[in-house]
Amino acid sequence: xxxxxxxxxxxxxxxxxxxxxxxxxxxxxxxxxxxxxxxxxxxxxxxxxxxxxxxxxxxxxxxxxxxxxxxxxxxxxxxxxxxxxxxxxxxxxxxxxxxxxxxxxxxxxxxxxxxxxxxxxxxxxxxxxxxxxxxxxxxxxxxxxxxxxxxxxxxxxxxxxxxxxxxxxxxxxxxxxxxxxxxxxxxxxxxxxxxxxxxxxxxxxxxxxxxxxxxxxxxxxxxxxxxxxxxxxxxxxxxxxxxxxxxxxxxxxxxxxxxxxxxxxxxxxxxxxxxxxxxxxxxxxxxxxxxxxxxxxxxxxxxxxxxx
Amino acid sequence: xxxxxxxxxxxxxxxxxxxxxxxxxxxxxxxxxxxxxxxxxxxxxxxxxxxxxxxxxxxxxxxxxxxxxxxxxxxxxxxxxxxxxxxxxxxxxxxxxxxxxxxxxxxxxxxxxxxxxxxxxxxxxxxxxxxxxxxxxxxxxxxxxxxxxxxxxxxxxxxxxxxxxxxxxxxxxxxxxxxxx
Numbered sequence: 001x002x003x004x005x006x007x008x009x010x011x012x013x014x015x016x017x018x019x020x021x022x023x024x025x026x027x028x029x030x031x032x033x034x035x036x037x038x039x040x041x042x043x044x045x046x047x048x049x050x051x052x053x054x055x056x057x058x059x060x061x062x063x064x065x066x067x068x069x070x071x072x073x074x075x076x077x078x079x080x081x082x083x084x085x086x087x088x089x090x091x092x093x094x095x096x097x098x099x100x101x102x103x104x105x106x107x108x109x110x111x112x113x114x115x116x117x118x119x120x121x122x123x124x125x126x127x128x129x130x131x132x133x134x135x136x137x138x139x140x141x142x143x144x145x146x147x148x149x150x151x152x153x154x155x156x157x158x159x160x161x162x163x164x165x166x167x168x169x170x171x172x173x174x175x176x177x178x179x180x181x182x183x184x185x186x187x188x189x190x191x192x193x194x195x196x197x198x199x200x201x202x203x204x205x206x207x208x209x210x211x212x213x214x215x216x217x218x219x220x221x222x223x224x225x226x227x228x229x230x231x232x233x234x235x236x237x238x239x240x241x242x243x244x245x246x247x248x249x250x251x252x253x254x255x256x257x258x259x260x261x262x263x264x265x266x267x268x269x270x271x272x273x274x275x276x277x278x279x280x281x282x283x284x285x286x287x288x289x290x291x292x293x294x295x296x297x298x299x300x301x302x303x304x305x306x307x308x
Numbered sequence: 309x310x311x312x313x314x315x316x317x318x319x320x321x322x323x324x325x326x327x328x329x330x331x332x333x334x335x336x337x338x339x340x341x342x343x344x345x346x347x348x349x350x351x352x353x354x355x356x357x358x359x360x361x362x363x364x365x366x367x368x369x370x371x372x373x374x375x376x377x378x379x380x381x382x383x384x385x386x387x388x389x390x391x392x393x394x395x396x397x398x399x400x401x402x403x404x405x406x407x408x409x410x411x412x413x414x415x416x417x418x419x420x421x422x423x424x425x426x427x428x429x430x431x432x433x434x435x436x437x438x439x440x441x442x443x444x445x446x447x448x449x450x451x452x453x454x455x456x457x458x459x460x461x462x463x464x465x466x467x468x469x470x471x472x473x474x475x476x477x478x479x480x481x482x483x484x485x486x487x488x489x
Contacts, residue, residue, distance in 0.1 A: 003389035022392070029376065029393040038429040041379035071379075301379075305390025 004302050008127040010116045011136035012177040020181060024146055026298035027291070034070065034294060044073035047304050049105045050098045053130070054080040057109055059265050059289060060130050060140070064107050067296035073304075076103070091115065092122050099125050105304060108132075126303050134168045134229060140264050141174030143295040145182055147288045148219055151260055156183030161213045163189045163245060164223030164272055167196050168230065171223060171264045176202050189213035190245060193234040210245050214255055221262040222247055222273045238271055248274040252282065260284055314442070314469075315459055315482035323458045327439060328360045330456050331408065337368050340434070341406040346423050347376040347394035350411035352473040353441050357410060373398035375409075380422040403431030408456075412471040414440040417452030442469050442482055 002022055006014045015023075033041055049068050053061055061077075068075045078098065080086070085094055095106060107128045108116055113135035120127050131137040149155050160179055166172045166188045179186050180203055187205040188195055195206055207213040214220055225241060235241050247261065261273070261283040269275045278285060315323060335341040338361065345354025351374045358372035378393035409423055420438060427436065441458035447465065461469060463484060472481045 002392045026393060029378075029395065032396055033379065033429075036429050037431055040429070042425065043379045043381075043384050046385065302390055305384060307385060307388055 003306060007303070007306065008116070008120050008129075009138050009299055009303060010120060010127065010129045012138045012141050012174045012181065013136065015138075015178075015181070017181050020142065020145070020178065023142055023295065023298045023302065024149060026302060027142075027146055027294040030070075030297040030301070031291070031294040033297075034290075040070050040072060042072045043301055044068070044071040044304055047071075047105065048074040048076070048103045049107060049300070050076050050078060050103045051130075052078045052080075052095065052098065052106055052108045054085070054108070054110045054115075055131065057130070059292065060109065060137075063289070063292040064128075064130060064139075064296050067293050067300055070293065071297055071300060073300070076101075091119065095119060095123055095125075099123060105300070126306075128299060128303065131170055133170065134173075134226075135170050136174045136177075137170040137264075138174050138178075139292070139296055139299060140171050141178040142299070143288055143292045144171075144175055144221065144262060144264065145178045145184075146291050146295055147262065147284055148184075148260075150287070150291065151284060152218070155179065157185070158219060159185045159187070159217045160219045160221060161187040161189050161207070161217040162221045162223060163210065163213065163247070165194045165225045165230075165234075166190050166199065166223070167194045167234070168226040169223050171221075175221065176204055180204075187213055187216060191235050191241070210247070211251060214247075214251065214259060217259055218257075219260045219262060220247065221264070223264065224266060224268055224272060242271050246270075246272055246274065247277050249276045249280070252277055252280070258282060262288060265289070311483050311485050313481060313483050314461060316480060320480040320482070323441070324356060324360055327441075327456055327458055328357060328364055331357070331361065331439070332364065334437075335406060335408070337365060338370050339368070340404075341408060342400060342402065343370065343372040343408050343410060344375050344398070344427070345372065346409060346411040346419065347374055347378075347396070349413075349471065350409075352475060353412050353439075353471075354410040355475075356473070357439070371400045373400065375423065375426055377419065377422040377426045380425040382418060382422065398430055401431065402427070402433050404434050406435045406437070407433040408437045408439055410439045412440070413442045413444060413469045414438070414452070414454050414457075415444045415447055415469075416449040418449055420452045421450055441471060444469060 004019050105126045107130050109130040110132050113133035115132045116127050116129040162172050189207045263285045343354050343358050345351035358370045361370045374397045376394040376396045378391050437455040439456040440454045443457040443460045444463050445460050468485045470483050474480050
């Protein structure tokens with residue numbers, strides 16, 4: 001019987017190709033469910049899930065919560081900013097207190113890399129990583145690849161460029177791992193200061209010229225400049241960054257072929273991408289958001305279905 | 309141990325024909341009725357019945373869809389791994405229609421309970437009926453009964469009824485396997 005090779009979803013690094021394909025096949029059927037008059041199935045009716053967010057989020061938290069509700073799970077939400085964490089409680093204590101209320105799964109976002117992995121070694125519940133620092137954001141990568149698969153039929157052989165703040169991006173790392181696992185060619189593009197030094201060891205190409213990168217690719221995934229994670233200045237000004245790495249209609253129209261534009265959100269309109277590109281028919285940004293619910297339903301369903 | 313064949317060849321064909329005639333008796337020209345095959349094995353029966361009905365009622369539209377019930381089952385988290393879902397294909401409106409659910413074997417009845425739940429997600433049918441090719445009698449876990457039965461079988465729990473189809477298995481046949489673990 002088909003099942004995931006892992007008990008938790010901490011990162012794409014733990015998934016093999018079959019795992020990813022299984023998640024996609026399951027998400028296909030959930031996407032179908034989401035288009036029915038009644039968009040709810042009773043599968044997870046005896047499962048309780050805690051969404052623990054130590055960092056801000058709109059899309060991911062709403063998407064997870066909606067996925068849980070569509071699966072009939074009971075959910076509790078926790079935001080660190082309005083909790084006892086500000087009174088000095090440790091991560092393990094916080095989570096164990098939540099688990100004492102009989103919670104089966106934890107969906108966690110945390111500003112520190114490896115927080116989910118750490119937690120998985122100390123608590124009993126299953127953990128889904130909803131982003132840990134600049135490390136991984138597995139469900140985002142899965143929904144990105146799922147959206148590419150939906151648009152092109154398959155991911156293998158496709159050329160994807162990830163543009164922007166690769167250094168601080170968990171989306172970039174998870175995307176690279178997921179796309180490589182599925183057989184796509186991956187390139188990263190950005191200013192030298194925002195490209196990690198040894199990124200080439202992941203088997204990706206590096207390009208510093210946006211136009212060359214766009215001419216090479218089928219899909220461009222535009223990332224946000226993560227100013228909140230930048231402790232020093234990595235480039236002179238946002239204006240200069242936009243001039244060199246911002247995607248606008250003019251560049252897009254000057255390319256030889258029609259490429260697909262993606263963005264994990266939140267968008268800084270006018271910085272990494274202009275409004276007319278974000279809202280153009282080449283953009284699949286809102287499809288990504290729609291697919292996010294189906295992908296998260298698939299992940300929760302497959303993990304919750306494993307008997308401990 | 310011998311595995312007796314319960315149905316094959318001409319007898320299989322006659323059974324299908326009889327089920328079709330019984331359906332016509334209640335549903336006339338199928339203008340307000342639809343056929344739903346239950347995934348994974350019921351879809352072959354539903355397709356066969358729909359095909360035969362189209363031969364008997366030329367010019368009439370016989371609507372047939374496939375329904376996957378994986379997410380509605382009552383054994384989630386009670387088996388070792390989750391079941392992988394199949395495709396659902398219902399490209400017509402079910403609301404207000406007479407729905408005939410079809411499955412190859414009726415045994416515990418649990419699948420049918422899940423099916424009734426799953427069906428409701430598509431709207432409120434006027435009526436739901438159940439047609440099965442094989443009814444394993446006296447083995448129900450919940451109070452479910454079929455409206456149309458191809459062949460009733462008295463069997464014990466360790467036995468298994470396997471239905472083969474010409475389209476996928478090369479032959480139309482119903483076999484009772486003994487001592488299946």
